[in-house]
Amino acid sequence: MEGLSAEVVVFFFLAGVAVVGACGVAFATHIVYSALSLMLSFLGVAGLYVMLDADFVAGVQLLVYVGGVVVLTLFAVMLTQGIRDVKVSNRSAGRGFGLLTVVAVFALLWRSFQAAQWHRPVEYLAAESSTAAVGNALLGRYVLPFEVASLVLLAVLVGAVVLTRKETAESE
Template sequence: MTLIQAVFALLAILTLGAGLLTVLSRHLFHAVLYLILSLLGVAGLFVLLEAEFLAGVQVLIYIGAISILIIFAVMLTRGMARNPGPPLNNQSLAAAVIAGLFFVLLAPVIAGFPWPQTTQGVPADTIEALGRSLVDPNQFALPFELASVMILAALIGAIFIAREKR
């Protein structure tokens, strides 16, 4: 096992273990902390995949913004946190069977398929090319603008829905 594979294994265990604890932990606040750990593991895997920009964005947006938003929501709905009750509903066994079966179905397909693989390295100007492709009319300029409109709509919608009605 090479060093890179060892690092991959560590990150994979971190991501999956923290993800599992996210869906299983009884306290919602602990679940958020485990979610942050899992997202950090995914960011590490992005670094391993040489997508440094995405790793940075993952840390900034997921860990910096979305997690804080979730923590706010946990704090604001603290009646649940004080008296959590059972975290899982009565169909949790069926859910486990379904999720497990789905993985059992996927795993042999993924492992058995002869994935084509390039030996090509990542170009040095990937981030620049990514930035250009986002504003290039022939590539992603339209989705990019649509995404900003959608973010604005979500922002206004979230404020309107969550504000105190008088």
């Protein structure tokens, strides 16, 4: 193999986007910057899914996270704080303790997955779209969790409406 292959370059680019975005979420001083970095991180992760031949998951990631969760988060920021005082309330507490815990967890997990003996895959499957296989699995083997998921989403829908509605005075 000559030097850097395209795969390596693309991987490190996407991983870099994801990690830089995550760093922005963790360290940005402005909550709106945090939300936008979150979007960057989600985009990087969606690219990694494409590299892993998971087209459907990448599409869902784009639709649900980038299109939904980030927008929802931004709306929550706008609704709960005036644009002006957003900065004040993104303070962090206990950075030293947090850093210590995170470094410990990182070291533990890093060591454990470096030491683990993964089964070598029998053969690398050729890159092909996995959307059909995911669809068959969702409506075949995983049909019960799939239906329960729709129930959960219905409950979430109703719950979110109930939680956020305005309390109106009882009128007899």
